[in-house]
Amino acid sequence: MPKIVVATTTWRQSSNYIARLSAAAVGHALETTQVQTTFPRLLLEHAQKHGAAPALREKEYGIWQALSWADLATLVRELACGLAGAGLQRGQHIVIVGDNRPRLHATMLAAQSLGAVPIPLYQDAVAAEYVFPLNNAEVAMAVVEDQEQVDKMVEVRAQCPQLAHIWYDDPRGLRHYDTPGLAPLDALVESGRERNARQPKFFDEQVERGHGGDVAAMFFTSGTTGNPKGVVHTHYSLIDRAAAGARFDKLGEREEVLAYLPPAWIGQNIFSYAQWLVCGYVVNCPESASTVTIDLKEIGPTYYFAPPRIFEGLLTTVMIRMEDAGALKKWMFQRAMALARRVGPALIDERLAGGQPRHAKPVGALDRLRYAVGNLLVYGPLRNSLGLSRVRVAYTAGEAIGPDLFRFYRAIGINLKQLYGSTETAVFVCLQPDHEAHADTVGVPIEGVQIRLADSGEILVKTPGLLKEYYKNPAATAEVLSADGWYHTGDAGFLDASGHLKIIDRAKDVGRLKGGAHDGAMFAPKYVENKLKFFPFVKEAVAFGDQRELACAFVNIDMEAVGNWAERRNLPYAGYADLAGKAEVYELIGECVRKVNADLAADALLAGSQIHRFLILHKELDADDGELTRTRKVKRGFIAERYKPLVDALYAGLASQYIETPVSFEDGRKGVVSAELKIRDVEVFPAVKAAA
C-alpha cells in the first residue's frame, strides 16, 4: 500500500503562506515575496530598498568590482529595452551561453522583464549540441560570453536559420567578424538606453504585465538517450522553492555566494539566481574558471554548493600538501584529525542544535578542550586554506558521497549537508537540517513537499516546485507527471525511522530477491556497490541478486591502494592478477564486505541485499572491453553475460572457478587472460539494528 508522508512542517500550499512564514524566519527581504511575484519585481524591490548595496561582484583586473542593486536595475532596464527594440516578444525564447558573468545574469532578468523566456545552455557543450535546443525552442536571439561561444553559434547557424541576433559580452578577438546579426552587448545596452529615454515607462509597464504563473526559464536536461528535454519552470515554481530553501537554512541578505558552476544547470540557477533575488545576497563571479580556488579563499562564501567530486578534490589537495609538510606539522595534523574524527561530528551537531547534546554518549570535557586547541591550531587554518572558513551552510548532491569524505568536513567544523532534488523539482525537495546531516540520507522533505512511495519503490513527489511541462513533449510530460500532480522521480528509496529520505538506486535498476529468507525483498545493486566502493581498496564492484535467493558480488581491487597496502606488509606480487588472487587480499576485501553487510543489516528493507559470497576479478573492468560505460558506470547485464561461469559458480557454492576472458589491449591487440578464481563466503547479519 502506498505510504503518504507529509513534510515535517505542517505548511500546506495556500495563497499567502510564504508571506506569513517569512517574516520570522528570514527577515524583511522575504516579506514581500508573494506567490505572484516575478524575478524582475524582486530586482526592483531590492533596488528600491537597498539600492547602494552590492548585488553582484566580479573580479576584473585583479580587483573585486561590485555592481549595486540600483546599477543592476538600470542595466536590466536598458538591456530589456534593447532586446524589445530588437524584436523580443512576450513568450519567445532567448538563449544565454557563457560562464557566470554579471551582464549575462542581467540579460536573464531583462528577458524575464519582457515576459520572454531565457534558456541558459551549457557553455562547454560542442556546437552541434546547441542545434536541438535552438530549433526546439525556435530561438532567434542569443546572448553569449565571448569569441568561443560566438564561433559555436556561427557554426550552427546553417542548421538554425531563424537565429538572427547574436550579442557578445566580451569583444576580444571579435573585431573582424562581419557575420550579419552579430553585435557587441554594449551596442544592445546603448540602443536600449536610447529607447528608454524615449519611452521611460515602457520597462515598468512590461514588468507590471508579468505574473508568477508565467514561464520564467527553461533548462535542457542532458538526456543520456535521445534528444534533451526542455524543462519549463514558472516564476512561481522557482521562487517558491528558492524561498522555502532560504527559510529552511535561514538565509538572509548578508550571504556571500561564489557562482562557479555552469549557469545552465538548475542548481546554479537556484543558488546564484533564484535565491539571490529572493534573499538579496551577493553573488560573486570568479575571474576565470582556473582561479576558482583562489577566488573562493578571497570571498569566503557563507553559502556554498559543490558536487562530491569537488569536495574530494579539495581534500586531495590538502592531503598532498600535508605529505610535503614538515614532521611537526604532519604530527599535529594527524593527531588533530584523529581527534576530529572521534568527536568532531558530535560537536558540530551539538553546536548547530543550539548546544543540545545530539548523541547518546556526550563528549567529555577533556576532549572538548583538546578539540578547542585543535580548532585553533589545525581546523581553523585548514578551513581557511580551503576557503570555507565563513561557510554557514554547505551542500553537496548529485551522486553518493563517501561517508569518510562527508565526515571529514563535518569533523573540522564545516556544516556540510546533503539535499535531494532535480531539474524537474526546482531542486529543493529534501534538505538535511543542520544537526541531522548523515552521509547516507538526503534529508527531510521541506515545507510544501509531499513524498509517497509507489509500489515499485519509486519515490513520488508533489511540490510547488514541479515543472510545468517538458517543452513541446506531452508524451514525456505524461510519463513523469501523473494527472493528480505526482512527479515520478525515477529514483527508488524510502524514508527511514527518523523521517530522512534515503535514496537507493535508479528505480529501473532495483530488483527483487526470489525465494530464501528474504523472498520478495528489494535488491538495490548500485547502493551495495557504492557502499563497497567507498572503501579505498575497492575500485569497482558488481552485485548480483535480482531474481535470486541471495546477493553475490564481483570485486575489482584498486591496484594502487591494495598495492601500497601489500608493500607495507612485505607481500610480494607479480602483477594485478597475482595480487587479486592473494589470500591476504581476499581477507582484506572480505572484511570490507563484512562491514558493508553489517551496515546493510541495520536497514530492514535492505538486509536482504547483504553479500553472501564474493570473488575478486583477475582483470580490471574496462570500458574498452564494454564492461563499463565511458563515464565508468558498470554494465551489470553485460558483465553477467560475459562472466557467466563465474556467476554460476558463485551461486553453485563452488570454492573456485576457472575462467578465460578475451581482452583488448590499449594498442588494439586482442588476447586472452585466464585464471582460477577463488570464491569466498562472507558473514551476514540478521536484520536488526544491534548488528551494526
Next chain:
Amino acid sequence: MSTRVIGEVILDIKNISLSFGGVKALTDISFNVREHEIRAIIGPNGAGKSSMLNCINGVYTPQQGSITFRGRSFSHMNSRQVAEMGVARTFQNLALFKGMSVLDNIMTGRNLQMKANLFQQAIRFGAAEREEIAQREFVERIIDFLEIQAFRKTPVGRLPYGLQKRVDLGRALAMEPTVLLLDEPMAGMNVEEKQDMCRFVLDVNDEFGTTIVLIEHDMGVVMDISDRVVVLDYGKKIGDGTPGEVRANPDVISAYLGTSH
C-alpha cells in the same frame, strides 16, 4: 576600426654584417619590416637568426651596415636606448626572475615608465605609490589579456614552461612596445601551448597594432601567422617574401625545408 593595415617601413635593415673574430655570423643582410606586420626570420640552426635579433635589439653592434628605426639610425645604441625607442623582446631561453611572482616579473617591464627616484620607490611613498598603482593597473590588463590570472602570485619558477613563455611575453608587452621581437616563442611547447601562443601573438598584433618580428623553427606556425618571411642560411639571406613565395623558392627548399617538400 581595424588596426590590421600594414603601413610604411618602420624598421629598415641595410647591409648588416656581423662577425665574431673569424666567424662571420651575418653577411650583408638587408630587409625591412613594415608597421603592423608580422615578420618572420627563419633558417636552420646557426643561420644567424638570434644574432640578427640581437643586432636589432642593440645587444650586438654590427661592424657594417645600418639599422633605421622610424627614420632614426641606431647602429651604435645600447639596449636601453633601443628599449626607450619602443622595441621590446622575449628570449629563447627565458630570462625571467624565477623566484619572483608572475605579477612582479611583468611589473619589471614597466620599469622604464616609472619616474619616481630610488629613495621614493624604496619606501613606497607619495609619487612612488601613485605611480605603482597606475602601473599595476596596466599590468593587470596584460595578465587579463594573457589569461594568467590564476598564477598572478605564483613564483615563475613553479610554472610549466609554456606558461613561463607567456609571462616572458607579458613582460615584453608591459613596455608598450611599437616593435616586439620574439625569439622562438613556441620552442619546446606542446601543440596546445603553441596554438595558445599563436593566438596571443595574433591578438597582440591585432589589438595593439604592435609590429612583430619573430624567429621560429616551427614551419607550420611561421607559414600560418606571418605576413612576410626572411630566410637566412649560414649568415646570408637566401629568401624574402610572403610565405607562399618563400615556400616556392628553390634555394629555401634545398637549404631548409628539404627536397622532399
